Amino acid sequence: MPELPEVEALAGFLREHAVGAVVGRVDVAAMSVLKTFDPPVTALQGRDVTGADRFGKFLALDCDGLWLVTHLSRAGWLRWSDSPSPNPPKPGKGPLALRVHLFTPTGDTPAFDLTEAGTKKRLAVWVVDDPQQVPGIARLGPDALAVTETEFAHILAGTNARIKTVLVDQSLLAGIGNAYSDEILHTARLSPFATAKSLKPEQVSALYAAMRDELADAVARSAGQDAARLKGEKRSGMAVHGRAGQTCPVCGDTVREVSFSERSFQYCPTCQTGGKILADRRMSRLLK
Known part of the structure; x- marks a missing residue:
């Protein structure tokens, strides 16, 4: 998308x-x-x-x-x-x-x-x-590149949802989808399943900085690109999204995936979850 x-x-x-x-x-x-x-x-x-x-x-x-x-x-x-x-x-x-x-x-x-x-x-x-x-x-919330850190912290403090869900909820924050939320969470070294309301102030600051940096870098790389080349440019800048089974460029661990009915997300256990492998809903159903 x-x-x-x-x-x-x-x-x-x-x-x-x-x-x-x-x-x-x-x-x-x-x-x-x-x-x-x-x-x-x-x-x-x-x-x-x-x-x-x-x-x-x-x-x-x-x-x-x-x-x-x-x-x-x-x-x-x-x-x-x-x-x-x-x-x-x-x-x-x-x-x-x-x-x-x-x-x-x-x-x-x-x-x-x-x-x-x-x-x-x-x-x-x-x-x-x-x-x-x-x-x-x-219905859009504030734009992800325009929101201030104070506004961002207020958004996180107002919900018990997982931060992955918050980042892609357009009524809370506009512009981020599945791919860049994966990249932002990887850069911030946060688990997608962490609860937004429970984040410490330093984690909120790290997440805000990661969001700004990832989006600003992607905008800069995309600027001036021919429309036909933008998809390739997006894929080339990804560290974890769409790279399940490949090596994390930061720590060398294997990038993992959690799948749902229509989409999936990717993360690095070492960088984001303290080495814990998150349960893959698809595999859990197959093993029952």
């Missing part, structure tokens, strides 16, 4: 390549992707692209006061084409959900596609007068 650094980079990419252009035809290949119908998506046509922004993990394109907002979900992505097909796509064919054609001041006619791999279609698009009209944006 694209998280804060990748969505920030995509917003930067659109600011560089799309701002100043005029929206042409908008092709909807999957009607289920549209979550609003008034204004209609056709209302974007003929409008100048005046900005691009990020709200948590939501990507938003400002078309002269009318916003095209998308949440890429787990398998969605934005793909840019300098020479798109002029023919409207066939509905329901392939990963394409929506295509926005553009006309630039130099006479070029690029387009960007919103695509989604797999069979579980969760990518969502809204056309709104104000991004706050998108329910998910209205």
Whole structure:
């Protein structure tokens, strides 16, 4: 799933390549992707692209006061084409959900596609007068790169949830998903199962610093990257996420995994849990 650094980079990419252009035809290949119908998506046509922004993990394109907002979900992505097909796509064919054609001041006619791999279609698009009209944006907590350490400590002190859960709860803290929460907890040397409310002040400070450092570093590495290369850039910077069975780059222990029904997280026992191997729910069920 694209998280804060990748969505920030995509917003930067659109600011560089799309701002100043005029929206042409908008092709909807999957009607289920549209979550609003008034204004209609056709209302974007003929409008100048005046900005691009990020709200948590939501990507938003400002078309002269009318916003095209998308949440890429787990398998969605934005793909840019300098020479798109002029023919409207066939509905329901392939990963394409929506295509926005553009006309630039130099006479070029690029387009960007919103695509989604797999069979579980969760990518969502809204056309709104104000991004706050998108329910998910209205519910967002403070942005993970904007929250102060005092605010962060207050968030942790107000819940008995595990810190892994707190970091990915968008109503508490906006922008962090499964991957970067793994990396943040590894850097902070904290167990994903530790209770937020029970953390000592020095642990809260370490977690806050790790969050800032991991996200800022990822944003810096992603800045200026072509949209097509951002996924590879994200994977290359990971120390534990997605690396179960591999060697921890800090201590040399084996990176472990805990699996749930639809997702999993990775951690290093030596760095994070005092050497304790956390119970893998999937394996526990198989052994019963």
